[in-house]
Amino acid sequence: MVTIVGIGPGNKKFITPYALEKIKKADVLVGGRRHLKEFEDVNCEKSVINASTDYQHILNKKGNIVILASGEPSLYGITEVILEYVDESQLEIVPGISSIQYMCAKLKMTMNDLTVVSLHGRSEDLVKKVKENKKVVIFTDKAHTPQFIAALLKKANLQDRKIHVGENLSYDNERIYSFTVEELLNCSKKFDLNVVVITCGNI
Numbered sequence: 022m023v024t025i026v027g028i029g030p031g032n033k034k035f036i037t038p039y040a041l042e043k044i045k046k047a048d049v050l051v052g053g054r055r056h057l058k059e060f061e062d063v064n065c066e067k068s069v070i071n072a073s074t075d076y077q078h079i080l081n082k083k084g085n086i087v088i089l090a091s092g093e094p095s096l097y098g099i100t101e102v103i104l105e106y107v108d109e110s111q112l113e114i115v116p117g118i119s120s121i122q123y124m125c126a127k128l129k130m131t132m133n134d135l136t137v138v139s140l141h142g143r144s145e146d147l148v149k150k151v152k153e154n155k156k157v158v159i160f161t162d163k164a165h166t167p168q169f170i171a172a173l174l175k176k177a178n179l180q181d182r183k184i185h186v187g188e189n190l191s192y193d194n195e196r197i198y199s200f201t202v203e204e205l206l207n208c209s210k211k212f213d214l215n216v217v218v219i220t221c222g223n224i
């Protein structure tokens with residue numbers, strides 16, 4: 022049996038009791054180094070995943086295979102990869118709190134009419150999404166930084182938007198910033214793990 026477990030934005034406080042129960046019962050715990058480190062006390066085989074992981078090899082292992090996924094596993098997460106290898110009847114998905122849900126809660130912003138874009142290892146037409154929607158949330162990566170996004174908005178003449186950056190959400194070093202497009206362009210800070218929210222008007 023394979024279980025994908027959403028472990029929330031990072032801090033263990035945000036893992037559901039059911040997800041923890043599943044992790045404790047794992048025979049093989051699979052995840053990124055950052056995530057496995059949180060469960061060093063779980064006494065089972067550990068398997069680190071990275072860009073060159075042979076998923077078939079891991080999924081052929083015996084027993085309860087539990088895959089740790091950040092945030093909500095099915096929102097631009099590992100679910101789409103695992104579905105290529107595992108039959109749905111052999112798979113359970115335990116939902117988790119997405120970094121996006123967490124960020125919206127911090128901004129006291131409803132998620133009604135929210136548009137989600139991922140620039141994490143993929144490209145999407147962000148400018149089109151921002152022109153068409155008042156609330157756009159973006160998963161970023163090392164190439165698609167908050168400043169990269171500000172530059173895109175400036176080029177598209179969308180300087181009236183506000184850009185909020187949620188960094189290291191739920192961790193002790195969490196920071197939430199709000200910028201105008203111009204302020205962010207002039208900001209030299211190198212942001213750590215982050216999500217970006219673009220709003221229009223008084224949202």
Ligand SMILES: C[S@@+](CC[C@H](N)C(=O)[O-])C[C@H]1O[C@@H](n2cnc3c(N)ncnc32)[C@H](O)[C@@H]1O
Binds near residue numbers: 091121187
């Ligand atoms: C592959 S996506 C997975 C998102 C995940 N499924 C979710 O629901 O949060 C990874 C991206 O999520 C965002 N992210 C995940 N955890 C975060 C955190 N604790 N603080 C800020 N951003 C986070 C970052 O943009 C990161 O590059």
